[in-house]
Amino acid sequence: MQTLTADILPQTIRQRPADSYKGTYGHIVLIGGNQNFGGAIIMASTAAVYAGAGLVTTLTDPSNQGSLHARLPEAMFADYHDSDLLTSLVQGANVVVIGPGLGTDATALGVLKRVFGLVTAQQTLVVDGSALTMVATHDLNFPDVPLVLTPHQMEWQRVSGVKIADQTEAANRTVVDQLKATVVLKSHHTQIYTANATYENPLGTPAQATGGMGDTLAGMVGGFIAQFKPTDQAVLAAVYSHSAIAEELAQTQYVVLPHQIATALPTFMKQHAAK
Numbered sequence: 001m002q003t004l005t006a007d008i009l010p011q012t013i014r015q016r017p018a019d020s021y022k023g024t025y026g027h028i029v030l031i032g033g034n035q036n037f038g039g040a041i042i043m044a045s046t047a048a049v050y051a052g053a054g055l056v057t058t059l060t061d062p063s064n065q066g067s068l069h070a071r072l073p074e075a076m077f078a079d080y081h082d083s084d085l086l087t088s089l090v091q092g093a094n095v096v097v098i099g100p101g102l103g104t105d106a107t108a109l110g111v112l113k114r115v116f117g118l119v120t121a122q123q124t125l126v127v128d129g130s131a132l133t134m135v136a137t138h139d140l141n142f143p144d145v146p147l148v149l150t151p152h153q154m155e156w157q158r159v160s161g162v163k164i165a166d167q168t169e170a171a172n173r174t175v176v177d178q179l180k181a182t183v184v185l186k187s188h189h190t191q192i193y194t195a196n197a198t199y200e201n202p203l204g205t206p207a208q209a210t211g212g213m214g215d216t217l218a219g220m221v222g223g224f225i226a227q228f229k230p231t232d233q234a235v236l237a238a239v240y241s242h243s244a245i246a247e248e249l250a251q252t253q254y255v256v257l258p259h260q261i262a263t264a265l266p267t268f269m270k271q272h273a274a275k
């Protein structure tokens with residue numbers, strides 16, 4: 001197990017070329033947020049925008065449209081019930097994030113299956129939250145595309161069948177290799193399993209133990225992948241940045257709110273980009 005260091009930041013976060021435009025920085029589609037969990041997809045979408053993704057579209061329940069645009073006018077909105085629109089938006093994205101606040105009802109399951117059927121090997125799919133839970137409960141196969149999973153320990157138990165108490169590096173590695181995915185196993189010391197290596201994030205604080213903190217990470221992971229190559233390095237840099245910002249805020253705050261991490265991200269990325 002390798003320990004992540006701040007070296008990952010300048011290795012990953014590049015200076016923006018002058019000759020660029022929004023298309024240079026990726027088009028990410030984020031799918032989630034049912035009538036009860038709209039905040040989750042708004043936090044994820046906010047993190048993707050503040051991470052610098054060029055174009056961000058949020059596919060969610062229509063009850064979330066007003067609050068999405070009030071919080072985040074940079075994001076485009078689409079109703080995830082509209083399957084023609086969902087199809088064209090997913091096909092036009094280079095990164096798709098699915099799961100934050102998606103819920104696990106019949107609508108959510110239908111959206112998940114449709115997206116799994118649409119994504120291609122030219123795209124990266126980030127699967128989080130409720131989407132992971134539905135994969136486990138409905139025994140779905142992940143699509144054979146570049147895949148990043150961001151489970152917390154219980155979601156990983158559901159997906160992998162490995163109980164939380166038994167989630168050793170060796171046990172996790174066996175399942176990761178079968179899934180052919182990069183797995184961000186979130187906990188107070190998050191581990192990242194790539195195809196070739198395993199990393200531990202040394203940063204993080206209990207001030208982060210707030211609902212929405214993982215939704216924010218999922219959006220950051222998507223936003224970094226949309227812009228930075230290779231994908232595994234983008235994932236590592238997103239995980240490290242998320243905790244590093246939280247630690248900075250926790251020096252003066254008892255609790256760190258997820259949206260504050262997104263707000264701090266542009267300044268953090270400027271400070272740590274390649275010189």
Ligand SMILES: NC(=O)C1=CN([C@@H]2O[C@H](COP(=O)(O)OP(=O)(O)OC[C@H]3O[C@@H](n4cnc5c(N)ncnc54)[C@H](OP(=O)(O)O)[C@@H]3O)[C@@H](O)[C@H]2O)[C@@H](O)CC1
Pocket residue numbers: 036037038039040041099100101102103129130131133152153154155164186187211212213214215
């Ligand atoms: N504002 C919003 O819209 C928000 C919406 N959200 C959305 O809600 C959806 C459901 O996601 P979820 O994570 O809240 O619920 P679920 O999948 O049932 O997991 C919880 C179960 O697992 C257990 N558990 C064990 N270890 C754990 C660990 N390390 N970390 C976490 N849990 C751990 C835990 O144990 P317990 O707390 O009971 O001890 C409990 O039994 C998802 O789509 C998400 O995006 C939330 O983000 C909140 C803000």
Ligand SMILES: Nc1ncnc2c1ncn2[C@@H]1O[C@H](COP(=O)(O)OP(=O)(O)O)[C@@H](O)[C@H]1O
Pocket residue numbers: 129151152186187188189190203204205206207208209210211212213214215216217
């Ligand atoms: N005690 C802690 N120390 C460090 N990080 C934590 C701690 N508790 C939670 N986190 C981080 O907060 C996030 C929680 O993710 P998750 O459970 O998916 O939240 P949610 O679904 O509510 O957004 C993860 O990134 C996890 O590493």
Ligand SMILES: [Mg+2]
Pocket residue numbers: 128129152214215
């Ligand atoms: Mg979560």
